Amino acid sequence: MPRPPLAREKVLDAFESIVIADGERAATLDATAKAAGVSKGGLLYHFGSKEELAAGLLERLDTLTTADLAVMAAADEGPVAYYIRTSVMEDEALDRALIAATRLAQGGSIAAAEGLRNNRRRWEDAIRPHVRDRTSLDLVMLLSDGLYFNNSLDVHGPERLVPHDEELSALIALVLKSTT
Numbered sequence: 001m002p003r004p005p006l007a008r009e010k011v012l013d014a015f016e017s018i019v020i021a022d023g024e025r026a027a028t029l030d031a032t033a034k035a036a037g038v039s040k041g042g043l044l045y046h047f048g049s050k051e052e053l054a055a056g057l058l059e060r061l062d063t064l065t066t067a068d069l070a071v072m073a074a075a076d077e078g079p080v081a082y083y084i085r086t087s088v089m090e091d092e093a094l095d096r097a098l099i100a101a102t103r104l105a106q107g108g109s110i111a112a113a114e115g116l117r118n119n120r121r122r123w124e125d126a127i128r129p130h131v132r133d134r135t136s137l138d139l140v141m142l143l144s145d146g147l148y149f150n151n152s153l154d155v156h157g158p159e160r161l162v163p164h165d166e167e168l169s170a171l172i173a174l175v176l177k178s179t180t
Contacts, residue, residue, distance in 0.1 A: 007036075007038055007042060007045075007046065008046040008047075008056075010036045010037065010038065011032060011033070011036045011038060011042075011043050011046055011047060011053070012053070012056050012057060012060060013036070014032050014033075014035035014036035015027055015032045015036075015053045015056075015057060015100075016057055016060075016096055016097065016100040017035065017096075018031055018032060018035060019057075019100040019103045019104060020096060020099050020100050020103060023103060023107065024103055024104055024106075024107035024109070025107070027050070027053070028050070029043060029044070029049075029050060029053075032053065054104055054109060054111065054112065055111065057097065057100055057101065057104070058101060058104075058111060058112060058115040060093075060097050061094075061097040061098065061100075061101050061115060061119065062115065062118075062119070064093055064094040064097050065094070065119045065122060065123075067094075068086070068094055069122060069123070069126050072086075072123075072126055073126065077172075078130060078176075079126055079127055079130050080127055080130050080131065080140055080172075080175065080176060080179065080180075081172045081176060083123060083126075083127055083140065083144055084140065084143060084144055084147065084168075084171070084172050084175060085168060085172060087143075087144040087145075087147040087148045087151075088147055088148075088151050088162055088164065088168065089148065089151045089152070098116075098119075098148075099152075101115055101116055102116065120141070123141070124137060124141060127140055127141070130180065131179040131180060132179060132180060136178070136179035136180075137179075139175065139178070139179055140175060140179060143171075143175060147162055147163075150162050
């Protein structure tokens with residue numbers, strides 16, 4: 001599959017950054033074009049409206065999720081451990097797309113909310129065969145959600161809200177012991 005044009009990606013990157021930093025309302029076409037370093041006409045060539053920008057962002061999220069699921073399926077540590085470990089955000093493309101989609105959903109975007117639910121279902125489907133029952137699946141998913149949420153609060157503050165390194169490995173071992 002050919003890569004999307006660089007200008008299109010720059011526009012999506014700018015839209016994503018504005019949505020994350022300032023919210024959906026601030027991500028106007030003018031602000032997005034300016035942040036991307038393109039003319040408004042250049043933006044409109046790729047995205048005819050703000051709704052098309054949001055749809056492009058959700059398409060990006062879907063593509064990144066598909067890639068993540070492939071890596072998860074091949075992970076030496078197994079899908080459950082991989083999923084929990086990667087729930088601690090590291091400013092990767094997937095993390096940024098998830099945060100931006102969440103901000104869109106919080107702003108009332110039905111498409112973003114549905115896209116997020118669909119992604120969560122896809123991750124559940126990938127994990128389900130590797131846990132013993134529905135309760136174990138819920139434990140893994142909710143732990144991941146909690147790590148992800150607390151990571152968003154753990155912005156160089158005095159408290160450590162998210163376990164890292166050995167602590168995270170010990171948590172993963174405990175979850176694997178109790179879910180398989």
